[in-house]
Amino acid sequence: xxxxxxxxxxxxxxxxxxxxxxxSAREIRDExxxxxxxxxxxxxxxxxxxxxxMDSSGIGLIMGRxxxxxxxxxxxxxxxxxPNISRIISLAGLEHLCTVRKESRNETDE
Numbered sequence: 001x002x003x004x005x006x007x008x009x010x011x012x013x014x015x016x017x018x019x020x021x022x023x024s025a026r027e028i029r030d031e032x033x034x035x036x037x038x039x040x041x042x043x044x045x046x047x048x049x050x051x052x053x054m055d056s057s058g059i060g061l062i063m064g065r066x067x068x069x070x071x072x073x074x075x076x077x078x079x080x081x082x083p084n085i086s087r088i089i090s091l092a093g094l095e096h097l098c099t100v101r102k103e104s105r106n107e108t109d110e
Contacts, residue, residue, distance in 0.1 A: 003028045005035050012041035017050035025057035032065060042074050049080035058085070059092045066097050077101060 001024030
């Protein structure tokens with residue numbers, strides 16, 4: 001599992017790849033939180049376009065980043081969800097907390 005972080009125009013984008021499980025979720029959380037605490041983004045985008053698998057640890061990862069962004073009065077957007085992960089997100093009710101987009105928006109693309 002890896003995460004690539006891009007900060008542009010007060011938006012921090014985390015491009016995730018691989019599998020999100022208990023072990024990798026901790027590493028991703030640490031990387032996102034470390035960068036976010038330095039730049040205090042207005043929006044955090046979690047891009048799942050290269051994620052093949054996610055268990056309940058991924059839900060915890062998203063919820064924790066949502067709580068962090070609430071402290072800074074920011075928001076979380078989830079994008080590019082594969083169908084199997086989209087179902088998990090939906091069952092967890094995260095679309096009520098985060099904006100869910102099927103595709104990335106041009107302003108966050110490199």
